[in-house]
Amino acid sequence: MKVLVAMSGGVDSSVAAAELRREGHEVVGVTMRLWGGESDTGCCSVSDVDDARRVAQQLRIDHLVFNFSDDFDTHVVNPYVEAHRTGTTPNPCIECNRHLKFDRLSQRARLLGFDAVATGHHARIERQPSGVWRVIRGADAAKDQSYVVHMLDQKELAYTLFPVGHLTKAQVRERASELGLRTATKPDSQDVCFISKTGGRETFLGHRIPFRAARVVDESGTELGSVEAVEMVTIGQRRGLRLAGGAPKQFVLDVNVETRTVVVGAETSLQLSDLRAERMMWSHEPLPIGSEVMVQTSAHGATQSALIEEVSSDTVVLQWREPQRRTAPGQSVVLYDASDRAVLAGGIVA
Amino acid sequence: MNGERARLAYLDHAATTPMRETAIAAMAPYLADQFANPSGSHRFSRSARTAIDEARDDVAEVLGCAPGEVVFTSGGTEGDNAAIFGAVRRHGGVAVCSAAEHHAVLHCVEHLGGVVVAVDKHGVINVDELQLALDNVASRGERVAVVSVMAVNNEVGSITPMRDVARVVRGSAKGAVLHSDAVQAACWLDVRDIVTVTDVVSFSAHKFGGPKGMGVMVVKAGTTLEPLIMGGGQERDRRSGTLNVAGIVATAAALRSTADSRATEVVRVAELKRALVSGIMSQLPDTIETIPTSASVPGVAHLCIAGIESEALLYLLDEAGVCASAASACASGAMEPSHVLQAMGVEPRYVQGALRLSLGHTTTEHDVATAIDAIVHSVRRLRHQQ
Numbered sequence: 157m158k159v160l161v162a163m164s165g166g167v168d169s170s171v172a173a174a175e176l177r178r179e180g181h182e183v184v185g186v187t188m189r190l191w192g193g194e195s196d197t198g199c200c201s202v203s204d205v206d207d208a209r210r211v212a213q214q215l216r217i218d219h220l221v222f223n224f225s226d227d228f229d230t231h232v233v234n235p236y237v238e239a240h241r242t243g244t245t246p247n248p249c250i251e252c253n254r255h256l257k258f259d260r261l262s263q264r265a266r267l268l269g270f271d272a273v274a275t276g277h278h279a280r281i282e283r284q285p286s287g288v289w290r291v292i293r294g295a296d297a298a299k300d301q302s303y304v305v306h307m308l309d310q311k312e313l314a315y316t317l318f319p320v321g322h323l324t325k326a327q328v329r330e331r332a333s334e335l336g337l338r339t340a341t342k343p344d345s346q347d348v349c350f351i352s353k354t355g356g357r358e359t360f361l362g363h364r365i366p367f368r369a370a371r372v373v374d375e376s377g378t379e380l381g382s383v384e385a386v387e388m389v390t391i392g393q394r395r396g397l398r399l400a401g402g403a404p405k406q407f408v409l410d411v412n413v414e415t416r417t418v419v420v421g422a423e424t425s426l427q428l429s430d431l432r433a434e435r436m437m438w439s440h441e442p443l444p445i446g447s448e449v450m451v452q453t454s455a456h457g458a459t460q461s462a463l464i465e466e467v468s469s470d471t472v473v474l475q476w477r478e479p480q481r482r483t484a485p486g487q488s489v490v491l492y493d494a495s496d497r498a499v500l501a502g503g504i505v506a
Numbered sequence: 507m508n509g510e511r512a513r514l515a516y517l518d519h520a521a522t523t524p525m526r527e528t529a530i531a532a533m534a535p536y537l538a539d540q541f542a543n544p545s546g547s548h549r550f551s552r553s554a555r556t557a558i559d560e561a562r563d564d565v566a567e568v569l570g571c572a573p574g575e576v577v578f579t580s581g582g583t584e585g586d587n588a589a590i591f592g593a594v595r596r597h598g599g600v601a602v603c604s605a606a607e608h609h610a611v612l613h614c615v616e617h618l619g620g621v622v623v624a625v626d627k628h629g630v631i632n633v634d635e636l637q638l639a640l641d642n643v644a645s646r647g648e649r650v651a652v653v654s655v656m657a658v659n660n661e662v663g664s665i666t667p668m669r670d671v672a673r674v675v676r677g678s679a680k681g682a683v684l685h686s687d688a689v690q691a692a693c694w695l696d697v698r699d700i701v702t703v704t705d706v707v708s709f710s711a712h713k714f715g716g717p718k719g720m721g722v723m724v725v726k727a728g729t730t731l732e733p734l735i736m737g738g739g740q741e742r743d744r745r746s747g748t749l750n751v752a753g754i755v756a757t758a759a760a761l762r763s764t765a766d767s768r769a770t771e772v773v774r775v776a777e778l779k780r781a782l783v784s785g786i787m788s789q790l791p792d793t794i795e796t797i798p799t800s801a802s803v804p805g806v807a808h809l810c811i812a813g814i815e816s817e818a819l820l821y822l823l824d825e826a827g828v829c830a831s832a833a834s835a836c837a838s839g840a841m842e843p844s845h846v847l848q849a850m851g852v853e854p855r856y857v858q859g860a861l862r863l864s865l866g867h868t869t870t871e872h873d874v875a876t877a878i879d880a881i882v883h884s885v886r887r888l889r890h891q892q
Binding site for chain 2: 221225266
């Protein structure tokens with residue numbers, strides 16, 4: 157097969173390319189130039205492109221750079237800013253996968269005559285006896301990234317390869333060392349690529365939207381204090397609220413940017429019995445009401461059992477088995493099968 | 507490499523052109539036995555110094571200036587930087603350039619907070635706008651330190667009438683240094699005409715068949731610039747650094763050979779360009795020739811092809827053995843959207859499908875035929891699938 161492998165300059169995609177090469181595929185590496193602004197967190201930087209290119213040279217495969225920075229601004233950066241302005245908590249890495257890696261890049265790959273696109277994600281893709289494609293959790297439970305690639309539909313799943321999904325991270329690093337790849341000991345990227353470590357989220361957003369002060373109130377509406385930027389407050393947050401000490405721990409229960417109000421209360425008040433998600437993408441067909449699913453609401457969070465209470469074309473309401481802490485609107489929620497192995501669907505918390 | 511090159515249609519001469527045989531032959535002895543530093547005082551040095559002096563005389567003759575006005579540099583970028591920073595640091599005042607300049611000029615002017623003047627639809631500086639800009643600076647009580655206008659645009663190949671630019675600058679910015687980036691002019695125009703009307707001109711050797719890492723800057727007598735690179739003062743204190751003997755003799759040989767063959771090459775390559783452009787345009791609707799042939803150099807054919815993306819086209823062309831380009835690449839190697847086409851006001855749907863095919867001394871009819879086939883086939887494929 158002729159495979160286009162997305163190479164970020166990290167160890168996983170380096171080994172992904174190496175694995176494909178070892179399997180005898182015709183492999184071309186590509187690094188996407190996504191963020192045109194300042195950055196010091198790694199991803200997209202010139203030094204990462206250098207790493208990707210050097211690895212490609214070592215593997216004797218061609219290496220390309222595609223400039224998708226306009227699409228990245230449109231589909232990832234601008235919505236990220238807009239989400240904060242409207243008081244939700246976005247997940248830009250998921251939007252990047254949705255719009256860049258598994259849309260823009262795979263479209264380009266098809267156009268150029270590639271048979272598949274590959275990435276270094278720790279997840280697996282399986283075709284079930286019924287013919288349905290599924291994303292399966294990666295072999296390394298601690299590094300599993302099925303959550304961030306949940307949006308792949310049948311068409312994209314049939315066109316995508318995750319060559320390191322069956323390996324543990326330790327095995328990936330071992331293979332990279334064996335091959336003498338310069339990325340073998342490179343640390344994992346942790347942060348949002350377009351936000352610098354020095355300035356952080358606050359500086360990034362501060363340059364793009366006006367911050368507005370907000371009242372901090374308790375559940376009965378009694379004013380307890382204020383915050384300088386309601387746009388920086390997230391549900392479940394405990395620190396940075398500038399509340400008087402000594403009192404029981406207070407958590408953000410709700411954020412209303414319109415009325416500029418932050419409601420705080422005890423942790424128990426964050427517990428909810430159900431969760432509503434919108435913009436649902438089912439990888440195959442929606443499950444019927446009453447089905448049991450395992451639910452993950454953050455990239456490395458534990459999964460919890462729930463029942464499907466309501467389901468429509470793009471919405472789902474889940475009834476938790478046990479009450480769960482509220483998830484901030486804007487975050488992604490991913491549904492797995494009852495065995496917690498295969499991705500069934502994903503959406504955005506309403 | 508020769509075998510591989512024979513199978514490729516190399517149409518990226520504006521990025522770099524193969525070294526001329528005369529240049530390779532000229533530099534070889536100075537990479538081997540004749541290794542001396544020409545600034546020394548022994549016999550080895552004297553021999554190297556002779557080679558430099560002869561090269562400088564040769565270059566001066568081709569460029570139509572005095573040998574003492576020739577400064578050897580590391581390339582076009584250094585010449586551009588040296589002219590702009592050198593003028594501003596020595597004389598003070600405002601730097602002015604056109605919006606379609608190479609980044610080696612544009613980024614210097616922007617860095618200095620200078621004035622960027624609009625271009626016309628061919629990417630040529632609008633002289634009325636230039637006049638206005640110079641008057642504006644004067645009306646603020648400031649002086650113009652330097653005006654930098656490229657002789658030939660590196661992306662689209664349009665030719666600037668430097669005489670008209672000079673008239674405006676001499677009339678409205680007395681004492682200002684007039685600089686021209688003539689990097690893309692050397693192969694196609696009689697550069698003496700540019701040197702005559704300007705104060706400082708920069709050239710890059712690898713664009714005319716010399717080695718990379720070499721350039722020539724003409725600094726006319728009476729023009730003073732603060733040096734960019736200080737040290738031993740080897741180039742009459744206008745530039746320091748041990749002279750690159752091999753590079754300098756190769757540059758002179760390449761420039762001489764370029765000038766000697768220019769008249770016939772201009773005719774030959776213009777014919778190839780006509781065939782290339784008409785071969786493509788007759789088969790691909792919704793394609794524009796960005797600059798009409800009459801207003802551009804023979805070496806650059808720039809097309810804007812609607813309904814495709816340059817990056818995708820370049821990949822398919824590369825696969826088909828055709829080496830071409832779109833706009834300039836950033837440090838990561840990614841194609842940047844062209845500031846030149848934006849400044850020219852080209853419609854976005856055409857900007858997306860920009861394609862620069864640049865021809866040179868090794869281009870053949872076979873290259874042109876290969877390129878036409880590959881481009882037509884690739885564009886049809888991309889348009890069909892999109």
